[in-house]
Amino acid sequence: MRSTRPEDATTAARIRDAAVARFGAHGYADTTLREIAADAGVSAALVVHHFGSKEALRQACDDWLVRELMGEKDRLDQPAVAATIREWLDDPGRFRTSIDYLAVMLADDTPGGARLFDLLLDETRAMLERGVADGSMRDSSDPELRAVLITSYGLAPLLLRSQFARVLGTPIDSAAAVRRMTLPTLEFYTHGLYADARLLDAAREALDAASETHAPEPRRADPAPRVRSDKGPGNPVQDPDPPVGDPARD
Amino acid sequence: MRSTRPEDATTAARIRDAAVARFGAHGYADTTLREIAADAGVSAALVVHHFGSKEALRQACDDWLVRELMGEKDRLDQPAVAATIREWLDDPGRFRTSIDYLAVMLADDTPGGARLFDLLLDETRAMLERGVADGSMRDSSDPELRAVLITSYGLAPLLLRSQFARVLGTPIDSAAAVRRMTLPTLEFYTHGLYADARLLDAAREALDAASETHAPEPRRADPAPRVRSDKGPGNPVQDPDPPVGDPARD
DNA sequence: GGAGTCATTGAACGCGCGTTTAGTATCCTG
């Protein structure tokens, strides 16, 4: 029913598939073992028997997704764009489950999400290096950061897929959405947004100027360094955020 | 107490602030009313007394965030959400909490998240129209979709802020990160990625070729998509592709 | 054919959740 390859239809694989689907659709916290078990046609106890715990099940799903993506890695080479686009349009639904789960992994900031992001980043970086080497892509003043940026740009429509779907009126994994998104995206990647380099030049100047002092941002009417104000010594601290505020927390 | 404006320090406001912080840091599902109550220095029952339920509390937080952003709307003069957000980040302590909560709203696909996305989209669209009108920005074959794309590109670093922090070695709401991100982002927005239009042309061809087979309807009244076509008959429309993070493919 | 392993289950356990309740201070109003 849900398994792509019938030979994968061992019970554990069926449970894992159901878990990926549920986690991808409703998130980890909002999915119960009993739901997953029901989807797979087994008891909740069996899920634990096979995977140990809910968290271990998630890790198994993470591993599966990473392997699944690695398997597709060769497809990432040599962008014969025309062929690739056709292929998407011809292969509907194949990756939808994985994509939903991927988005959940990245959004939940799990260790698996970090692994996955690094994987995609490596791929993107390699692609950019090839492109720069063969002259098909521009060079960058900060190739590593550009790789991170472009990776995140590629992920953005996935992470915001429900907003895209709402605004476009069709799911982003529909042929219609892919078709509509292709050209504007490539236009942007080819010509950029700005008609000239005025802003870029202005930013270069501003950054050069700023790097002479150690002060940030001359741009606004407030030259005073407003560095990291909160949590300062004058803070009475009723405490409402514990270790918050640092994305690398927990 | 922790609130920006001391007159907001009513108990309900303190609870709401604590909720925004917790929800932003750990997500809605993983936050308990008792935690929020403890942060605000009150009992869990009082939270319900003031807001009615956990879900109603979330909605109050959503409303607060939207109003907070609307208040900053005049500042949204700058080009591109990316730049705007960077501007917020120049003022680190002030918006960090809101930004975390914003990311959670969008990721959780709540009604408030839709409202917020539409708000940002409107802002971006207006900015693009102004830019095109005064010649500082290029035109697009599909302005509406481009607005959605650029909005999502601006949000991407926020949604993936933990990955950015990990890879860059510094939180994205640090002056260092902002400084490092500025130039590559503007380079990309100014010159694009590709050195020539080969890929773009190839995609145009591919889409034209695919459009031999009749078309679906654009949902909206605005700019008609120039690409149309539907792939085959009997197609359970949806589609494909994990190779995210790879621009050559979008 | 009995011992041993493994897949599988229904029932139960304990916990922590959101929420309810019943009550107590505190303040406002006339």
Place this chain on the structure above:
DNA sequence: CAGGATACTAAACGCGCGTTCAATGACTCC
């Protein structure tokens, strides 16, 4: 100062969660 609203709490309730447990087959190996 009576009286009612309001702010607030401790305790409890019921539910559903992840997990455990004991039992039942089914299959394998000598």
